[in-house]
Amino acid sequence: MGKSSEFYGVLEQPNIRRICFGKYEIDSWYGNAAYFGADHKTLGYKKITANEKNGQLITAMRKPSLNGHSTTQIDNTTDTASTTPQSQSSQYWLDKLYVCEYCFKYTDVEQECQAHRISCTFNKTYPPVGKLMYRDEYSQYIITKVRGFENVLFTQNLCLFGKLFLDNKSVYYNVDPFDFYIVYGHDPTDDESSNLKFKPMGFFSKEVLSWDCDNNLACICVFPPFQRKGLGNLLIEFSYELAAVTAGQKFSGPEFPLSPFGKISYYNYWSKKLTLTLYEHIIKEGIISFNLTEIANLTGFRREDILITLEYMKVLHRSSRKRASSKGSTTKSEDENVYFSKANFQKWCSDNHIDVKQEKSMLNPNYLVL
Structure with missing residues (x-):
């Protein structure tokens, strides 16, 4: 990010028009500058260098090869997907962001996301990351514990995605001090005749060594497609059960201030x-x-x-x-x-x-x- 104070911290309004999360297309609730480079047009991960060649930005894109493995390719073309929305509205830095519903990796190219989903290492029947902490065989929800310092890229991408729906989240990259508790379930829109897979539906984070020892939760987010299913209550109740077996947290609660979603x-x-x-x-x-x-x-x-x-x-x-x-x-x-x-x-x-x-x-x- 640049040093302009205009874009430091929380943006006043959403800067991405639509989010494509698996089969869902949803609105972002809040802006997230951390997805972008200093030019506010190009996704940060795509920038190899700040140098320009012949007036065109050099970007690195992960493209699948014919054998299913990814290769890095230098693309000397102008990113039209990112610049198009600028002509539509000065509010948006990007028209659509495509996010993998398994690992939260992202791109602004639909075909890249579709190809990635096929070979995504997180596209499994059961979550391949984290420690199982809760499994309800009746409601078919499970909760796993993912340590930030052990799964840096996954939890960073999770935080970036969560920021689109949280107004006061400020931690994106420094995930080492946090544990993440992720609720997984079966998407009700998936075909039951196929091999149903557990997909992440929401999460809360907890600081491993909190300054306030009675904080049992740092932030909580249930993704919009899976709201109104009681998952917020499930995660909150789980946080109190976890606190009950944690030293010094006999009486505990969330870190303040609460986001609007968290308050509700x-x-x-x-x-x-x-x-x-x-x-x-x-x-x-x-x-x-x-x-x-x-x-x-x-x-x-x-x-x-x-x-x-x-x-x-x-x-x-x-x-x-x-x-x-x-x-x-x-x-x-x-x-x-x-x-x-x-x-x-x-x-x-x-x-x-x-x-x-x-x-x-x-x-x-x-x-x-x-």
Whole structure:
């Protein structure tokens, strides 16, 4: 990247018009300058040198040979795929980005992507990378742990792709300090008569040695084609199960600030988990009072996360009691009491269609491999 501050950090708007991810064509949500070279037109991986020859950029392209192996070829042609969108709209640096749905390698040439998919070493029935951490034979989802320092290129490309849907992600290349937990599943649009393959559908990253020891997750992303399937809840719940067997993370939660997607996912998960916990251990047992520490012990949530979620659910109300001064004539201070409203709790369940007697967890602890 160049030194222009205009393109440093998060872009104000998407700079790639469309993303072709396997058979899906989707919009990018946020801009990602890290895909590009300093000219903002050419994908960074294609640049061998900053020199120009006869006014044309020299690029390196990985092209498949007839025997299925890749060869490096010098291409002295102008990259028309990258320059075309500039005439369409100054907003976009690239019209379409083609991303492999197995390994996240990318190109701006459709034929290159199609050829790559055939010989991709990650195009297997089961994920060829990482350690199995969870396998649900009923829902057919698995979660693998991939260490950044052991699989640098794969995790870098994963981060680059995730940035298209995360506004506050800033780590692309320095993946060594992170572990990545990737959820795989069968694509519902794949032909069941063929050999179904597990494909990556989302991930979360976790810093191996975090400055804040109670952070159990750095960032989380479920890819757009696979959203609204409960995978965000599955990954979040898994992160708490992982924290429960990690030293120093008895009470834990995500790193802040949360992305818009992360905020929605966490409020959804926290509120459902607290709803079930409050019903089973407080309301059902007829307990009159409770404190945040008691709920933290039951859930593994940080107390501050519990509080903001209860406020989000609007099940708390406050009342103040005036206390007289020693002279008995004026109000010295106020004591504030916080109460849990069962009526508001029932309204929350009704408004969000939650049946506390039927609600089930997305994660089955019997399938954990921790």
